[in-house]
Structure formats: C-alpha cells, structure tokens
Amino acid sequence: MxxxxxxxxxxxxxxxxxxxxxxxxxxxxxxxxxxxxxxxxxxxxxxxxxxxxxxxxxxxxxxxxxxxxxxxxxxGDHVRHNVYFKDFPANVPDTFEFWMRCVREALEDGKARSGVLAQLRNGVVNLLTLPSYGTYRHTYDEMLAAHDELTAAVxxxxxxxxxxxxxxxxxxxxxxxxxxxxxxxxxxHLADLKVLAGHCADGPQPETIPVRENRAVVNEARMKAGSGLLLDTVTDVLRLACALSGGDVSLQEPTRFRKLSRPVRRALLAGLDEVVARTPAKLADVLAHREAFKRLGERLHPHEYPQWPRAAEVFAVARGEQKAYTFDARVEALLGADDVTGAAELLRSAPGRLFRALDRLLRTARTQQERDAVVAVVEEVTPEVSGRVVLSVREYLHNRAAESGRKRVFVNRLGRAHVADDTRGVVPEAERERLIAALDAEIGRRLPSPERLLVDPDVLDVALPLSGRATSAGLGVLPRGSVSPVDGELLRFFVYWKQTQRVTDYDLSALLLDADYETVSWLSYTNLREVEGEHSGDITNAPDGASEFINLRLGAVRGTYIVPQVNIYSGEKFEEAEESFFGFMLREGEQRGRPFEARTVRMKSELRGPGRVALPLAFRRAQDGSWHAKWLHLYLKGQPAYNRVEDNQVSVATLVRGIVEREQLTVGYLTSLMANGGTDVATWDAGSVPDGPVTYIGLERPEGLHPDSVVITPENLRDLIPE
Structure with missing residues (x-):
C-alpha cells in the first residue's frame, strides 16, 4: 500500500x-x-x-x-517495445515488395502453400493468412543489438x-x-481518489466537495469507515449505491446493483428519508433516473423499514405510483406558451439551469424587451453560478458567432465525438457581447490577486481544464484544445497494447492533410514508406504485448496537419485490453537510439475511451514553418471491425477542423484578466529567481522558488478554476 x-x-x-x-x-x-x-x-x-x-x-x-x-x-518504459522491421526506421521496405515477399515465403511453406495458391487463383490474398505477416521475426534483444546507443541531445x-x-x-x-x-x-483520477479516500477517511476533509461524482467516491469511503454521509439530493444516494456496486457514479452507464448488507441498506434508506424530509421538492429529481431508482429499490426493500416513509416515496415516484412535478416541466410549459420572460424569471431560482438554457432563451425571444429581460436575469444571478459553468458559457459564447451555419462537433463525457449540421438560429450580437462582458467581469472578480505573478509563456495557450474528462491520464498530457510547441526534427508516434483474452490487432496510422483539410497522404500498414517517413510494420496479435511506430521528418511533410490515430482492426476494445497507450517522441536530426527511448518521450497517454478509432492529438504547421500540437482526446465510433485510416479520412478531417478552429479559454485568458485587475504579471525568467514568494504558472515547476510560493503546473491546473 x-x-x-x-x-x-x-x-x-x-x-x-x-x-x-x-x-x-x-x-x-x-x-x-x-x-x-x-x-x-x-x-x-x-x-x-x-x-x-x-x-x-x-x-x-x-x-x-x-x-x-x-x-x-x-x-511507457515499463514494457518491451519491439518492432516488426528490426532496423526501423532504416531499411523499411516498399509496401508492395514486402507483401510479395510474404507471399513468396508462404509459397515456400509446405503447410501454407495450398491455401495461398487457392487465394491467388481468386485474385485476392488475405495478409493475415501469410505465416510471416504480422508476427515478430526476431527477439527483443536481437532488435536492440541492431541499434546504437541513444545519442544525448539538449x-x-x-x-x-x-x-x-x-x-x-x-x-x-x-x-x-x-x-x-x-x-x-x-x-x-476518480479511481485514484477512491484509493486516497479510503486511506484518508479519518483524516482532514475538504470544506466542500462540489463535484457529485467525487462526493460519491468519498461517501463510499466514509460509509466503510463508519463516518457520516454527505448527502443533499436523492441522486447523491443513487450515486453512492452505484459506487458500492462498482458501477458508474456519473450515472451515464447502467449499474447492476449488488446484494447489499442490511447496515448498508439502512444507511441508504435513512439518507433518502432525510433528504426528502428536508426538501420534499427534491423528489422530482427521481424522474431523471427512474429506471435506476426502480432497480435500487429492488435491492433496498424499503417496505421492510416503515420508520423511513419518505424513502418509500422515492421509489413510489420511480414506479409512477406518486406524482412529482419537475422544475424543467414548468420551464417547458412557459416556453411552449412563448413566455420567454416568465421562463427566465422562473430559472432565476436555478442559476445553473438558466445558464444551460441561455442559448435557447435568446433564440426564442422575439422582442428586444424579452432579450433584455433574459440578459438582466443572467447578469443578476451570475455570482451564484459555479466558476466552471461561468467559464464554459463564456467559451461557448465566444465561439457562438462563428458556429452558425457550420458543422458542430459534439463530444460526450467519455471523449466520443460526432459531427452534425448547425441548424440553430443566430444569437443576437449585441446580447452576446453584453453577456461576454458580464461574464468576464464576474470571472475577474473571483480570481485571486497575488502581489506578483510569474508566467511561463509556453503555458499561455494551454486550455483551461473545465472538465477532467477532456484529457487522459499520462505524462505530458494537456487538456483538449490546448496548443503546445513542438521542437525537434524527427517526430515519432508509438502505440502499445496487450490483449487480455482475444487476438487483438491495433493499427497505428498518421493522416496528412493540407490547409483545407484535404488528404495529402498517410502512413500505415498499407503504406509503409512515404516522403515524410516510415511505419515500423504491422503486428496483428499481442498476447505478450506489441508496439507499432511511425517516424516522421517534419521538414519533409507536404501537408499542414499531421493526425495520428489508432484504429482497432480486430479484437478487444481499448477498455477491454489489459493495457493500451499512445505517445510521441521528438528527436534531433540524426539522433541515434532504439525505436523507443524514454527520455525522448514528450507525451504518453492511456487509451481507455469508447469507440474503435482514437485521435489523441493533431499537429499543425504555422506559416513560419514551426509546428504545434493541438490536443484532441477524441474517439470515433468506427466500424465493428477492420477500421483503417483510408476509410475514415473525411470524418477525421471534419473533427480535426472543428476542434482546431474552435477557440478555447486558456491560461492566457485568465492571466490577462488578472493583469487587468491590477496584478503584477511578469514573464518568467529562468536566470533570475526571485527571493520572496510568488505565484508561478508554467509547464514545469522551476527550481529555487521560495518555499511559500504558489506553483501551478499542468498537474494542478484545475486550481486555477475559481469556485
């Protein structure tokens, strides 16, 4: 432990x-x-x-x-990264020549010969039936012997x-x-919190736990430790029950509730009873998760505990035996009657829901008086809305003017993305600008005012982590939408996976797009060599783990965008594999070394999302020739099997365009607000470490700072989000 x-x-x-x-x-x-x-x-x-x-x-x-x-x-150095072509990136053959070599070797194999001849008569050969295709032909040690030691570089x-x-x-x-x-x-990180909560159940606790999923994990630990529960809605109890059953505390996926012990059942029913007794209107929250509450009721047996009658009402509402009128239904009734002003006034008592309905209210309003009424209510209740929601709506409004009439990119909490036409009406520009000004003022009011703020310029384009689900666990990973410089001549992608039970084939590919997001070329197992670089070869089975690499010479790239992707050709999903991760390395010129060298790794992220095509990030060349990474953390649904880069060019290009052209709120946005508020904001100079305490924001913690300094790096970037 x-x-x-x-x-x-x-x-x-x-x-x-x-x-x-x-x-x-x-x-x-x-x-x-x-x-x-x-x-x-x-x-x-x-x-x-x-x-x-x-x-x-x-x-x-x-x-x-x-x-x-x-x-x-x-x-990512805890596993052995072997390659199909032992000398990679040297001596990678032409794709067609390589396939023909595999066919010749199969014809020389007595067991495979008849099957291959039959395929050749039909004019199509399945590469997976060729004995020398897709499996390592040398040991890891033999591969190491073919490479020089890594030449150190600055x-x-x-x-x-x-x-x-x-x-x-x-x-x-x-x-x-x-x-x-x-x-x-x-x-x-939620799984890590579960470990920490169990260890710290009897120690200091945070003053507030604003995120409901976090509260469920903490409540699970508190219940096991015999401490009091933190409950203020019936949904808190449902989330806790999901946690106790090893299910999804976000309630996005159904949980199969386990048999619960009598003490646990009592605690959950007592919690429900207390919540409803304190605020009867919260019974309406049951309707959002009726099926889950019905299944939970089957495990809790509320009829056996008449001392908690309010808890029984929860399940009566879930079964439809008792009415509960939702707040949202009242809002819908007003909007259905074209009473935008009345809907805005009703939403005044639920500021978070008002912010979520803001776009619709502004589009529905037919008169200037109605629009003024909506904006006035928003300006009044903004101080009551969480900082994360205020920032999210601020970012949304910033991009709203450019979105109408274009494609919209939707990304769910798990990172699965899809594209749809934007059919919304226009939000009036005057109201949009007025709201942006109001939100900027509120955010600026909530930000701290340190005496001296030092900022590393490289962190200014890092997107604010408005959700931890807009990123993934790993090394050097930044939130979706972040932009970071790429310094180096050789860019090398890698993917590693180890199957759990079934034969599993992941394919690493790189799509090259021009400035208009049209395909220029690609590197994959179907195109091993191009002007830009080389592919390390296709591995089709990973019982002991497998790796694939793509080597790119940035100066030779003919396009504007490089989009690496991992396609599941067959076998286990990313979440089903025992282990799966993606990353990239940067090297200088002709820097020697093995295909994988840990100290050249700039990013390594886990692949655990939904869908069968992973898009971790994209690279863009600026007009001055420099390259930058734009972080995506996206997953496409893909096909049930046989996903290939050639088959998803259009959907990938559309998604990349939607993310690249969307402007995220960044660290630079917050520091500019702090500067406008009177904070002394200075650029970090590594050669001049201040004597006294400062607030420092950067990609890495510098040495020599005063011990009382406040340091913000990507590891704790969420601390920048005001409450």
Whole structure:
C-alpha cells in the first residue's frame, strides 16, 4: 500500500515524498539513483538529491526501486517495445515488395502453400493468412543489438522530481485537492481518489466537495469507515449505491446493483428519508433516473423499514405510483406558451439551469424587451453560478458567432465525438457581447490577486481544464484544445497494447492533410514508406504485448496537419485490453537510439475511451514553418471491425477542423484578466529567481522558488478554476 500511495503522489504532483529512514552516507546511492532517473528522462531536484545523500544507503535504494518503477511506467518504459522491421526506421521496405515477399515465403511453406495458391487463383490474398505477416521475426534483444546507443541531445526531456513533505502529508494534500476539485475528474483520477479516500477517511476533509461524482467516491469511503454521509439530493444516494456496486457514479452507464448488507441498506434508506424530509421538492429529481431508482429499490426493500416513509416515496415516484412535478416541466410549459420572460424569471431560482438554457432563451425571444429581460436575469444571478459553468458559457459564447451555419462537433463525457449540421438560429450580437462582458467581469472578480505573478509563456495557450474528462491520464498530457510547441526534427508516434483474452490487432496510422483539410497522404500498414517517413510494420496479435511506430521528418511533410490515430482492426476494445497507450517522441536530426527511448518521450497517454478509432492529438504547421500540437482526446465510433485510416479520412478531417478552429479559454485568458485587475504579471525568467514568494504558472515547476510560493503546473491546473 505504501508503494501505491507513493506512486500516486509522484504521478499527480511530480513530488518525491520525503523518505523516512536513518541518517547515513547515501551520497553514492543517491547519485546512482539520479543517473538511473536521467536514463528515462527524469531527474532529482537539488533539494531531493541533497536530502537523499544524508540518508542511509539502504533507504535510498528502497526509494529508488519504488520511484523508478513509477516513472518508467509514466513514460511507457515499463514494457518491451519491439518492432516488426528490426532496423526501423532504416531499411523499411516498399509496401508492395514486402507483401510479395510474404507471399513468396508462404509459397515456400509446405503447410501454407495450398491455401495461398487457392487465394491467388481468386485474385485476392488475405495478409493475415501469410505465416510471416504480422508476427515478430526476431527477439527483443536481437532488435536492440541492431541499434546504437541513444545519442544525448539538449532537447531530450528531463522532468524534475521535487522533494515533498512526508508521505502522509503528501497523500492528505493530494486527497484534499482531488476530492475538493471544482471540475470533474477523469476516470483514472476518480479511481485514484477512491484509493486516497479510503486511506484518508479519518483524516482532514475538504470544506466542500462540489463535484457529485467525487462526493460519491468519498461517501463510499466514509460509509466503510463508519463516518457520516454527505448527502443533499436523492441522486447523491443513487450515486453512492452505484459506487458500492462498482458501477458508474456519473450515472451515464447502467449499474447492476449488488446484494447489499442490511447496515448498508439502512444507511441508504435513512439518507433518502432525510433528504426528502428536508426538501420534499427534491423528489422530482427521481424522474431523471427512474429506471435506476426502480432497480435500487429492488435491492433496498424499503417496505421492510416503515420508520423511513419518505424513502418509500422515492421509489413510489420511480414506479409512477406518486406524482412529482419537475422544475424543467414548468420551464417547458412557459416556453411552449412563448413566455420567454416568465421562463427566465422562473430559472432565476436555478442559476445553473438558466445558464444551460441561455442559448435557447435568446433564440426564442422575439422582442428586444424579452432579450433584455433574459440578459438582466443572467447578469443578476451570475455570482451564484459555479466558476466552471461561468467559464464554459463564456467559451461557448465566444465561439457562438462563428458556429452558425457550420458543422458542430459534439463530444460526450467519455471523449466520443460526432459531427452534425448547425441548424440553430443566430444569437443576437449585441446580447452576446453584453453577456461576454458580464461574464468576464464576474470571472475577474473571483480570481485571486497575488502581489506578483510569474508566467511561463509556453503555458499561455494551454486550455483551461473545465472538465477532467477532456484529457487522459499520462505524462505530458494537456487538456483538449490546448496548443503546445513542438521542437525537434524527427517526430515519432508509438502505440502499445496487450490483449487480455482475444487476438487483438491495433493499427497505428498518421493522416496528412493540407490547409483545407484535404488528404495529402498517410502512413500505415498499407503504406509503409512515404516522403515524410516510415511505419515500423504491422503486428496483428499481442498476447505478450506489441508496439507499432511511425517516424516522421517534419521538414519533409507536404501537408499542414499531421493526425495520428489508432484504429482497432480486430479484437478487444481499448477498455477491454489489459493495457493500451499512445505517445510521441521528438528527436534531433540524426539522433541515434532504439525505436523507443524514454527520455525522448514528450507525451504518453492511456487509451481507455469508447469507440474503435482514437485521435489523441493533431499537429499543425504555422506559416513560419514551426509546428504545434493541438490536443484532441477524441474517439470515433468506427466500424465493428477492420477500421483503417483510408476509410475514415473525411470524418477525421471534419473533427480535426472543428476542434482546431474552435477557440478555447486558456491560461492566457485568465492571466490577462488578472493583469487587468491590477496584478503584477511578469514573464518568467529562468536566470533570475526571485527571493520572496510568488505565484508561478508554467509547464514545469522551476527550481529555487521560495518555499511559500504558489506553483501551478499542468498537474494542478484545475486550481486555477475559481469556485
């Protein structure tokens, strides 16, 4: 358990919990530890190295073993990355010549010969029936022997691990940060919160837990620890029941409720009874999840507990035996009667719902008086709306003017995307601008006012994490819509997967588009070589894990966009595979090394979303020739089998266009508001570290900052979102 908690702190905070151990002369072991870290692209901070050097050698070694295992997994270096073509990227054959070689080898194979001849007579050969196609023809060690050692370069990644507090203090701080997050967490971070909540159930708790999914996970831990539950809606109880059954606390997917013990049933029924007794109107919330409540009622047996009659009403409403009038129904009745002003006044008491209905209200209003009434109500209730919702609507309104008459991109909470025509009417420009000004003023009012703010320019184009589900777990991952510079001459993508039970074939591809999003070319198993680069070869079965790579020379790319994608050709979905992840490396010129080198990895992200085509990010060339990454984190539904880059060119190009041309609210937007509010905002200068405490925002925590400084990096970027 200690190792797991230690790993959580390192992954989430890039901090090494201060090791507990006897003093000693650990300087030699500490330097060896630091050298081992650098071989995979990490390094100890000066404070961490100094502290470890003063501990016993055995303590340093124990710390090194745990830490190296964690950081190697973060970079994707915990598995063996073999390639089909041993010399990749050198000596990759022409696709047709390679296929013909596989056919010749099959004809020389006594067992395969007759089957291949029969296929040749029909004019079509299935590559998967050729014995030498799709499986490794050499060992991992033989592949390593074919490559020189990595030549070190200035541009190699070096991620610093800073010295933290004690493990208990670090774990408590991480728990409070995740549990109290103002934005929803991704599934991976929600799973981490579950571990932390169980460990911290009896310790300090956040003042508020605004995100309902987080509250469900914390309530599960509190119930197991015998602590009081945090419930204020009937849906909180439903989410808790889902958590206890190992289901989806977001309620997007149905949960199969397990048999619950009598104490648990009592606690859930007592919670429902208390919520309804306190606010009877909350019975209407049942209607949004009627089927789930009916299934839960079958497990709770409310008729056995007459002491909680209000709980029984919940299930009576779910079964349709008792009426409950929803707030939304009243709003719909007013809009159906063309009473926009009345609907806005009713929504005044539910500011969050008012913001969600804002576009419709403005489009439905037929007179200036009605539009003025809507805007006036919004301006009045904005201080009562969560910061995340205010920012989301601000971003929406910014893009609204350009969206009418174009394609709309819809992305659900799991990252699955689809495109539809925009058939909405126009939102009047005057009201749009008035609302944007009001929201800017409210956001600026809520932002902190540090005496001195230092900002790394590279972080200004990072999108605000308005939802943790707009990203994925991994190393160097940024929220959807973020833009980050790409510095290097060679860009190399990689995918790794290991199947759980069935034969599984993932295909790494790269689609090249011009400035109008038209296809220029692609690299895949059907096109192994192009002017731009090489594909490492197709692996079609991964019982022990498999990797594919694409090598690109950025200076040779003929298009404007590079869109890597992972297609499921056959077998297990991303969530079903034992492990699956994507990433990219950057290298300088003719920098040598193995196909996979951890310290050249710039990004590694888990592939665990829905759909059968993954689009992690896209790369765009600017007019000056420089390249930037635009983060997507999208999944296409794809076909049940045989997905190929050639078959999804149009849908991928449409999605990329929708994301690339949409403007996200960024860190730069917030820092400009802070500057307008009087904060002294300065550009970070690595050569001049200030003496006193500052607030620093950047991609990495710099060394030498005053210990009382507030540091915001991608690991805790959610802290920028005001409540």
């Amino acid at each position: 200690v190792h797991r908690l230690d790993s959580l702190v390192i992954r989430h905070a890039l901090r090494l919990p201060a090791p507990a151990g006897p003093a000693g002369e650990g300087d030699v072991a500490a330097r060896q530890f630091d050298a081992a870290l650098m071989s995979v692209g990490f390094k100890l901070s000066a404070d961490a190295l100094r502290t470890l050097s003063g501990l016993s050698g055995s303590t340093v070694v124990d710390t090194a073993v745990r830490t190296l295992a964690t950081v190697r997994e973060m970079a 541009g190699d990644r070096l991620t610093v691990l800073h010295l933290g507090a004690s493990l208990e203090d670090e774990v408590s701080a991480l728990y409070l940060a995740l549990a109290g997050s103002t934005t929803p967490l991704g599934d991976e």
